[in-house]
Amino acid sequence: MTKFRATVSYDGTEFIGFQRQAAGRTVQGELEQAIEKVCGEQVTVIGAGRTDTGVHATGQVIGFAAANWKHGIERLQKAINVNLPFDVAVRDVADADDHFHPRFSAASRTYEYSILVSDVRQPLARRYAWHLEHLPDVDAMNGAADRLIGTHDFAAFGSAPEGGTDTVRTLKQAHWTRDGNRLTFLVESNAFLFRMVRRIVATLVRAGQGKDSAEEIEHVLHSRNPDLAKGAAPACGLCLISVSY
Amino acid sequence: MTKFRATVSYDGTEFIGFQRQAAGRTVQGELEQAIEKVCGEQVTVIGAGRTDTGVHATGQVIGFAAANWKHGIERLQKAINVNLPFDVAVRDVADADDHFHPRFSAASRTYEYSILVSDVRQPLARRYAWHLEHLPDVDAMNGAADRLIGTHDFAAFGSAPEGGTDTVRTLKQAHWTRDGNRLTFLVESNAFLFRMVRRIVATLVRAGQGKDSAEEIEHVLHSRNPDLAKGAAPACGLCLISVSY
Numbered sequence: 001m002t003k004f005r006a007t008v009s010y011d012g013t014e015f016i017g018f019q020r021q022a023a024g025r026t027v028q029g030e031l032e033q034a035i036e037k038v039c040g041e042q043v044t045v046i047g048a049g050r051t052d053t054g055v056h057a058t059g060q061v062i063g064f065a066a067a068n069w070k071h072g073i074e075r076l077q078k079a080i081n082v083n084l085p086f087d088v089a090v091r092d093v094a095d096a097d098d099h100f101h102p103r104f105s106a107a108s109r110t111y112e113y114s115i116l117v118s119d120v121r122q123p124l125a126r127r128y129a130w131h132l133e134h135l136p137d138v139d140a141m142n143g144a145a146d147r148l149i150g151t152h153d154f155a156a157f158g159s160a161p162e163g164g165t166d167t168v169r170t171l172k173q174a175h176w177t178r179d180g181n182r183l184t185f186l187v188e189s190n191a192f193l194f195r196m197v198r199r200i201v202a203t204l205v206r207a208g209q210g211k212d213s214a215e216e217i218e219h220v221l222h223s224r225n226p227d228l229a230k231g232a233a234p235a236c237g238l239c240l241i242s243v244s245y
Numbered sequence: 246m247t248k249f250r251a252t253v254s255y256d257g258t259e260f261i262g263f264q265r266q267a268a269g270r271t272v273q274g275e276l277e278q279a280i281e282k283v284c285g286e287q288v289t290v291i292g293a294g295r296t297d298t299g300v301h302a303t304g305q306v307i308g309f310a311a312a313n314w315k316h317g318i319e320r321l322q323k324a325i326n327v328n329l330p331f332d333v334a335v336r337d338v339a340d341a342d343d344h345f346h347p348r349f350s351a352a353s354r355t356y357e358y359s360i361l362v363s364d365v366r367q368p369l370a371r372r373y374a375w376h377l378e379h380l381p382d383v384d385a386m387n388g389a390a391d392r393l394i395g396t397h398d399f400a401a402f403g404s405a406p407e408g409g410t411d412t413v414r415t416l417k418q419a420h421w422t423r424d425g426n427r428l429t430f431l432v433e434s435n436a437f438l439f440r441m442v443r444r445i446v447a448t449l450v451r452a453g454q455g456k457d458s459a460e461e462i463e464h465v466l467h468s469r470n471p472d473l474a475k476g477a478a479p480a481c482g483l484c485l486i487s488v489s490y
Contacts, residue, residue: 123254
């Protein structure tokens, strides 16, 4: 069996998420269809991060096995891209060893969340950023973000995927930067709970708007009570940018 | 009668163009619906540029008359924006004098055309740029663009809108700049023919790819023969950025 790993970009706008489902357009479904067409055999694509409806990626990592392909990885990449729709592309393909698993082998995932601040909505930015009318206090957001870094039970900010029960995660980075009217949140964790980044972003923006203090947010974290964390930021601002192994 | 002018942004992806048509989603249609809801009267919105299917705008100028509105321009802008879909926004509203006509009063329109050069498609850039795999020769593109500046019969590059016959236009600016892997074409004319920018872009890219020389392109211009200008660049790269009065 020949195993491959690949880095994938996609515009999540028109997908109901990464993971194949009984009905609806998914990134996994599009990738499997393209690879099956190219390799002439049934394949299962596994992704490092099961991004939610509307979430984008520039650095999703996938793995798949294809016994029939004999033409090298460069031609494989080109052939898959020709068969993919406009909103998914394979950035690179590499040979993978037998033990490689995109999800279980991953040491950490890094997401970026984008906010655009402007008094009027900007239609050309709207698919890839959360629009806020007023600039939140970025220092307050970072002060609150600092409280989340480290190993914690993040049950207040998300649920374990697929019936899992372990909600302890290790947040390695969580930092906002401002470039003019654009705010970018870079967040890295060994793994993320379902909706975790978007719920953390909503909470940090509340801190930046003076609605909650860093102490209150630390209290929410320690409560492990999902009813205490208020809201989730829109999916359009979120992008999976890299996976480390 | 109270007349207003406004600057409008839109993401053209899901529109069949600016101008209202018998069937299909148009920017004019969405604007008229929103303004009618806000002002409680039937209105006709006139745009400075009748952008084509899939073409974007950050600086479209519109005009409309609304006798019933008594609450000032700031509240008018907010109320219209609340009633517009995510892909259209009114950037500003101003009072207009009786003689103002968005199209006939306009002295020039400026468009920007974006190209993204990368060996692999970039899904997150794809809605707003033409993807090319190889970098064309920007100096050659500008050398050819220089030949088009001035007053010419541009019949080879487009047709007069709505049964008009005058195909003479005055191109004031036509220049490519490169920023890393992004090429931007800034083009200003007193007015544009139907498809003119996209046909000029396709022609200039051919020059940048060494397929046509600047002399051949000048020959196409002077021929006034639309069969000689080859192709039109994709609509997604085009954006109406400003209108001068």
